């Protein structure tokens with residue numbers, strides 16, 4: 390794919406756009422797919438904010454443990470004796486950060502495809518970049534949330550943590566599998582964006598659109614069914630239910646008023662690629 394040479398007239402208005410566009414076979418231009426490395430670097434500030442949230446939740450959980458009110462420590466007091474409780478609390482904190490970031494990611498994704506950004510390429514580009522950053526952070530947070538459990542002295546191994554239904558803790562078999570499926574699906578339908586020129590942009594977009602709701606729903610379901618703190622604090626459960634209201638509203642808005650004319654979630658997608666006017670520069 391070659392880089393478009395901007396015309397003199399276009400140079401004035403599309404300075405930031407031109408370097409990001411490639412020429413299509415039909416002679417038009419479309420946004421380039423930003424390489425994974427560039428997005429990973431761009432996601433560092435976002436991941437740093439997620440790390441701060443994780444640290445705050447971790448400190449709250451530690452304070453609960455010292456006060457003797459932590460639901461997980463009450464259920465599994467042996468973790469305090471074996472010293473594994475710090476890893477368990479860290480995993481819980483990463484889980485809460487993952488869920489918060491998944492929530493944000495879904496709202497940003499729905500904004501990218503919704504009417505709010507129609508005819509506003511800069512806003513769309515900014516929202517999409519932020520969405521890509523938060524998405525990469527979500528995948529990292531989920532992975533760390535699971536991997537940290539290797540240090541909680543409860544006997545977990547990579548197999549029990551990453552193979553569905555393999556956990557030795559029978560009551561958690563289904564709940565844990567929901568989380569594992571969510572992680573696998575997130576990896577499959579998210580970062581495959583960086584291969585979209587190989588697998589086909591339309592295929593990527595349609596797969597992403599139809600499967601990302603499952604990533605989120607599985608994550609929320611896993612949380613409601615497995616989280617000790619959630620089960621121990623009714624206020625937290627209520628807050629999590631209330632947090633779903635904006636998601637449902639944004640989803641409904643996306644269905645009723647998509648960004649691209651003629652595109653409906655439950656209808657036919659008329660065009661394979663958005664026109665340049667509909668899609669924003671990717672890295673400005």
Ligand code: HEM
Nearest residue numbers: 491495498499501502521524525575579580582598601604
């Ligand atoms: C690295 C991973 C990811 C990348 C690069 C990415 C990128 C994108 C892009 C470019 C769009 C706009 C599609 C369009 O042109 O309409 C989009 C939409 C969306 N994304 Fe992601 N995404 C990723 C992961 C995720 C994850 C993990 C979730 C959910 C937790 C998610 C939720 C959404 C949603 C809900 C939409 C709106 C789909 C629609 O209704 O059309 N994305 N994403």
Ligand code: HEM
Nearest residue numbers: 481484485487488535550568569571608612616617618619
């Ligand atoms: C490989 C995938 C996963 C594994 C092995 C896993 C494992 C666990 C375990 C063992 C717990 C119980 C901790 C407790 O007692 O509270 C838990 C809770 C939790 N998980 Fe996951 N999980 C995975 C995926 C996910 C995903 C995809 C999300 C959300 C995006 C998530 C968010 C949470 C949250 C918020 C809690 C609740 C913490 C609490 O209420 O104390 N997890 N997870």
